[in-house]
Amino acid sequence: MSVTAAKGFRAAGVTAGLKPSGKPDVAVVVNDGPEHVGAAVFTSNRVEAAPVTWSRQVVTDGRVDAVILNSGGANAITGGQGFADTHATAEHLADRLGVSAGDVVVCSTGLIGELLPMPKLLAGADEAVETLSAEGGSAAAEAIMTTDTVAKEAVSTGDGWTVGGMAKGAGMLAPALATMLVVVTTDALIDPTQASEALRAATSVSFDRVDSDGCQSTNDTVLLMASGASGARPDPAQFGAALTEVCTDLAQQLIGDAEGAAHDITIETVHAATLEDALEVGRAIARNNLFKCAIFGQDPNWGRILAALGTTKAAFEPGRLGVCINGIQVCRDGGVGDDRNLVDLTGRDVHIVVDLDAGDETATIWTNDLTHDYVHENSAYST
Amino acid sequence: MSVTAAKGFRAAGVTAGLKPSGKPDVAVVVNDGPEHVGAAVFTSNRVEAAPVTWSRQVVTDGRVDAVILNSGGANAITGGQGFADTHATAEHLADRLGVSAGDVVVCSTGLIGELLPMPKLLAGADEAVETLSAEGGSAAAEAIMTTDTVAKEAVSTGDGWTVGGMAKGAGMLAPALATMLVVVTTDALIDPTQASEALRAATSVSFDRVDSDGCQSTNDTVLLMASGASGARPDPAQFGAALTEVCTDLAQQLIGDAEGAAHDITIETVHAATLEDALEVGRAIARNNLFKCAIFGQDPNWGRILAALGTTKAAFEPGRLGVCINGIQVCRDGGVGDDRNLVDLTGRDVHIVVDLDAGDETATIWTNDLTHDYVHENSAYST
Structure with missing residues (x-):
């Protein structure tokens, strides 16, 4: 269930034709509220992809309504056109969802240095919006895979609230951060500051301690969205522990599926x-x-x-x-x-x-x- | 010819039985003078092998009479016994050559964490002393090979003087320094300070700029010995250029023979x-x-x-x-x-x-x- 385990979220994963393999390659996760808290951490690579530049700005106000993720192309080192494509993707999804583009996070993964085929991507976004469902978590987790051999999902439950997440990543895994895209959702009532602090604390002892091949990506993003739909306000320490548990579980799934690994x-x-x-x-x-x-x-x-x-x-x-x-x-x-x-x-x-x-x-x-x-x-x- | 290209040097390479392959594994290079100038640079790895610890001390006074090198065992992380073995090796060779053990450099390469079979090594030293010759450079270069597929030798000549060298190394090659053992000899008249400064300048733009696999060794040593046997005192810049030429040539031979490399x-x-x-x-x-x-x-x-x-x-x-x-x-x-x-x-x-x-x-x-x-x-x- 992963990102749809918590109440207040719908997700979808569809095949837009970005991958030559014909496998699913576009995922959307929407936070239906009532709250729309968002926080994220990004790669520390100084050569960052267009979607990272965009999404850094999106999360500064602590609000995120939705995220769109694509595999089949990193949109990294693609200059002004690449950034315009990311912007257009956010505008397109925001329009379909009736939210502000400034509250839509965009994540991309795949080959660096190639522009995305925008008509395919936007058509995929449309199809994803049409198929959004509270049971869509696993389809979303599948659509963000690149060289991953299995989808990565994890869930932890508290007293009336839930944290769930999905991740992709199998190579270019190195601290701060690995080539990984991670979306974690929760229906707990938390404010933006708590979300940001808890996410930084959790990633510092989970994703930041994974080092598959020492190679750092241009696209890494770990996004936390909180809907408040459970109505439960958890003890901060308990919430942090659950978030850390989900992040650690996903981090270990990443290493367990690292490219070519035998140990x-x-x-x-x-x-x-x-x-x-x-x-x-x-x-x-x-x-x-x-x-x-x-x-x-x-x-x-x-x-x-x-x-x-x-x-x-x-x-x-x-x-x-x-x-x-x-x-x-x-x-x-x-x-x-x-x-x-x-x-x-x-x-x-x-x-x-x-x-x-x-x-x-x-x-x-x-x-x-x-x-x-x-x-x-x-x-x-x-x- | 390598280390015996310059006048005043004899060398030998013999099979002492340290390598399971039965290939040559002990080399000796002797400076017959009239001068006995020596300088060296060593690995910056903080976990350094016993022969590095020993040889650092040997070169502090700027005098080196001979060097003994073995493949088939690194004598690294071998504790007090490993250091005692290096000391005994220097004493043994010094006794046979009639010099002071404090002027004998020792170099080892091979597996870390195993003690050397001392009776075999000392018998090999004896045999090497018996076969020392002014034509022994290539035999010495062969005896220091580990996973190298070819022996590495280089020579540069100045106005009446010569610089020649040999090197081994095919893996664990990374800056400051790679798993490499290098001996360079010259018959130029140079003083210890000039030798040390010229060697540091030459290695900084040659061996220090080789990075095969990012892995730094515990045993790297680059030794320069000067006999003064040519009677010629070169212009410092010309000498530096010739030394840099030999070091660069050897460094590129190291990369050209790097383990498994195809490019x-x-x-x-x-x-x-x-x-x-x-x-x-x-x-x-x-x-x-x-x-x-x-x-x-x-x-x-x-x-x-x-x-x-x-x-x-x-x-x-x-x-x-x-x-x-x-x-x-x-x-x-x-x-x-x-x-x-x-x-x-x-x-x-x-x-x-x-x-x-x-x-x-x-x-x-x-x-x-x-x-x-x-x-x-x-x-x-x-x-």
Whole structure:
């Protein structure tokens, strides 16, 4: 159900013909109120796509009535025409829905550097509006997929209110943010400031801690819409926890479906002096191609973990480091630990613990291995 | 001839049995003087191997009499025993050569986190000493290979003096420095300060601008030894130029033999506000796995170049960026340029020009594509 699990939302997913595959490629999610609170976070990539530039402006007043998302084209690095196309898309949908274009978020994903086929996209928007339904969440989740192999949906319920969301993303996944489009809806009564703060807090410990391939997208958007339709005003901490739960669930679904991945890798950095140190170490390891290839090869080559660690500015003494891989402490006190041949990497889940012995902070980064299939997907197709 | 091209040097390469393949794995280069000037630069990885820790100390007084290099084991993250083994290796060679252990540089390359088989290594050192010869340069260059497919040697001659060098390295190649071991010799008369300054200047525009896979090693060492045997004291600028020529030649040989590479990629960043900006942009692109996969697939996917550029702090306006791939300007004024289908990526050499339109600085980074063979080499074998 995802984005239509909460009351006050309708959604649709249709095939507009943007994708050569003929699969669904346009989704619309509408907030029917009574409230129309919106908040979003966007890519920190300085080369941002036209829809990101547009949508940043839309959310500044804390109101969002609807979002239209398309796969089959990123509308990134498309100059003035690209921005005009995004604007026209918002105007078109707003007109059909009887709302203001300034309250319509636009998201796009696909190949960079190509203009969108606007007649197809606008016809798709029309069809989506005609098929909007309170059961349309899954169709919307399907229509935003690119190289994803499965649709990603998650729901969490509170005391009389619900949070639900959908996500797409399988490559170009790296902090702040990954090539991901995420829409989360709730029928809880929350104000715009609370929505914005809760969303930032939730993304900082979920999507921001996913690093599939170290590559940051031009189009990332995480949108939260709140309808207030439940009439229930949740305790802020409980709402934040539910939102974080949905975001974390979706983030882990993204990593679980990362392009070509054969292992899901959790990198837990413990006893760091600061949270920033723990995150820097986790990301440095997550981005190390040699480490990622070793895990693909089921090779507990922990030297590559320490070589990656050594490139960071984190506080540590080399002689006090420890590394565990799936429960086997292969490195102890900065030297050789237990026999690396005891490590079992045949399963899909890999758990790395890096002990900096420098403080009390901990952070976890989720990543995946580097495989033949990743190279194949990203060399054989333009995405 | 490489390290024995200059007068005053003898070298040897022997098989000590450190490599399971049975290929040569121990090299020795001796400076017979009359002068014994030495300078070196090392990895900036904070997790450095025992031989790096040892050799940093050796070169502080500007004197080096000999270097022993082994493949088949990195002696990295091997604790106190690893350092004791490096010390014992230097003592052993010094004893055989009648020099001080404090003037013997040690270099190791291979798997991290394993102790070296010392009896084999020391027996190899003995055999190398027995076979030292003024024609031994190529044998030494062969003995330091790991996943290299060819030995790397280069020579440049001045007015009565010569600079020659050898290098190994095929993976873990990233700035400051790559997994590379490099020995450069000269018979020019230079003092330790000149040697050190010239070496730093030469490596900063050669080895430091190679970025094969973004992964930094624990063992990188570039050593310069000067014998003064030519009796010629070169003009410092001419010497610097010859040293830079040898280092650049070796650096490009490293990229040309990078693990699994199918394309050699030159990334030239022009019109940058600062040299640092130009280098940051070049490296960000060189480390972008999606870009590297696209080039492997002969796909001129320039959006991935701009997405990588957008993650940097370099000065630029998105609307003024330009990108040329092999002479076709696929991006102009931050938007779509000429038809990407005009780009020919069938050849091995790829030349990317990124125009920031923000100043007058230029820098070039050399990298390679990300291929199935890279994944295979680094997943199927522990290196």
